[in-house]
Amino acid sequence: MNKNDKTIYALYCRKSTEDSSRQILSLDSQETEMLKLAESLGLNIVHTFRESKSAKKPDNRPEFSELVNMIKRGEITGILCWKIDRLSRNPIDSATIQWLLQQNELTIIQTMERQYLPGDNALLFNVESGMANQYILDLSKNVKRGIRAKLEKGGWPNLAPIGYFNKDSSLVVDRERAPYIKKAFDLYASGKYGVKEISDILFQEGFRSRAGNKYHKSKIHKILKESFYCGLMVKDGNSYLGNHEPIISKELFDNAQEIFTEKAHVKHQTIPFAFRGILKCAKCGCQLTATKKKGRLVYYYCTNGKGGCDEHKAYIKEEALSKELVRVFDSLVFDDKIVDLVYRAKLEEGKASSSYLQECALSLQSRLQGIDERKKALLDAYLDKIVSADDYRAKNEALANDSVIVNKDLQALKDKKSDQELVTLERVKNFFLEPKQRRKEFLKLSADKQRSVLISLLWNAEIENKKIANISFKQPFDVLSKIENKDDFNSVRRGGDSNPGYAVTRITG
């Protein structure tokens, strides 16, 4: 084969960690096989490189680097290796080898199967080292697969967490530290201690790292979040049942997590309590927020965002609020007789004037405009992080729904001829009667459904001394609410031009 006697060869061996379906050769047996080949080909080998590091990343193979240096110095002109993928398994190494071939500083690469020479085989070399790169990717997938397989069998593929030791590829409880872990959970789940306090208490009682140091707040926090201690291993978002002996019960773990959730709620107001977002403090204008107290009762209170509000210590039970919020309907409910009168009056008006439909259309159009403005304001509030993503989505959806309904009505109006006016009048009638029906049903609804009803009626309600002080209604309920005497026919006919009654203020926005 190679009759170039002047070539000075280096033998390069690297152990592959490829899977068992391929034959794995130790460095020694690789070397022995290659030496046999060298002998049969009459190759002049001056140096042997034995690489034990993986070729996954460049600069991670000291022997390879030395090989390249020797080639550059002209001390070596040929390489003998097992397979081409042993030589180059990353793009940088590939490029280096290719460059050396092109410069004729390297004149041949001999493998067990074939020869690679400058020019003719260079392209092939590229392709094959490309395969080598793919192989590395596969290998890393295989490693991940191996980790998952271990997890699925209940084994922990990482270093033992505090409270355990690694022993013979399994975990044993660290009897010295485990009791502190248990105590940390007990203290936290009691709800009486903060993480910092627990860190201090445990330190006083002798909880130390292997280096003798205190475990600080952040570490204790991490421990308290770690389901590993109750036997559940979490890795890349998946849970696995571990074989290790749990230090705490699942129940204790869950209780501790509940405390985290509660504290997070008070701090960040993340979960949507039914009436959150629609209640304001009448004294300071702050939003009312809610918290869950033991026994799962929900309480609302002023966030006192501006400081100095004396209302914020008044906790209102959600149940009590429901009852109070029924009063929202007080300003919307009309006597049936009045409704009938309004209906008939409107009917007469409709007959007298064909402009009624036009008025309706105008009113709907202004409602649409209002919704659009509201949407824009909501988006701004969200972008300014005043409104959470969840609230934004919920409110935006509600607005989108409103807009669909109004659009539908508008379309219906446009399609209608004047003789179909009756249908619209029927709607007017229902619209007056509807609040009554809703009031009847309100208290039977779940808090969530109550919220939907309220959202369809009002922007917000202001609370003072645990009572509704003001309500800001949405259109058209705003008009309804301002009709002073619900049994005064003339007042009803004026459609809310009279003075606002029932301490209702219109808060635009």
Ligand SMILES: [Zn+2]
């Ligand atoms: Zn307040």
